[in-house]
């Protein structure tokens with residue numbers, strides 16, 4: 001470890017419902033009230049040398065109970081849930097349920113609940129798919145996918161963020177050029193939250209190794225060639241040698257739904 005990087009505090013595991021609530025701090029430890037970007041950058045740099053569970057423990061220590069996590073039940077999200085079940089299973093976790101998710105994805109939510117006791121909340125947009133398509137004269141994913149993602153994902157996350165200080169995501173830097181500069185910890189201006197990405201510096205191989213070794217539930221569509229899974233109208237399986245995210249909005253210039261883009265930087 002470089003001398004300039006402070007050692008990461010030892011991981012403190014949540015030991016289950018027998019642990020006295022009184023033994024846990026009522027409030028997270030003191031931190032700068034509103035985003036001190038220098039402090040966040042310093043923490044992010046320090047956590048580059050930490051393992052993902054240590055990063056999750058850091059997030060819990062500093063932000064729980066105002067810490068949340070969004071997951072689309074990708075392998076990274078399932079892996080974070082695996083660790084979160086030990087570290088702080090009371091962390092609220094949600095899924096942006098656009099109404100266009102695969103049945104296999106929704107069933108994975110139930111398998112996670114069964115395995116870990118974590119009930120991922122499905123956050124839905126105000127309008128059902130039927131109402132939304134009637135309003136716009138048909139499915140917007142065909143004509144204006146940016147607007148569809150905004151209405152059915154981004155605005156829903158903005159609502160879910162109310163009252164929270166931080167959110168965790170499962171993005172990895174090696175997933176795409178859009179994500180290559182993701183810090184471990186940073187300020188997400190779009191949602192006015194601190195964003196923590198415990199797997200930012202992990203590889204796809206590391207993630208799948210953990211999933212296989214620990215028999216962590218994952219979406220069976222991955223076994224059918226779907227490398228990255230979003231809504232069914234905007235996802236296809238990929239061919240051998242194709243980019244991991246080539247099956248998302250295939251045939252268009254769109255590469256991200258907007259949740260993880262950095263265009264609104266400070």
Ligand code: SF4
Pocket residue numbers: 098100140141144145146148149150152153230231232233234257
């Ligand atoms: S991924 Fe496709 S269907 Fe899902 S919200 Fe975005 S445009 Fe709509």
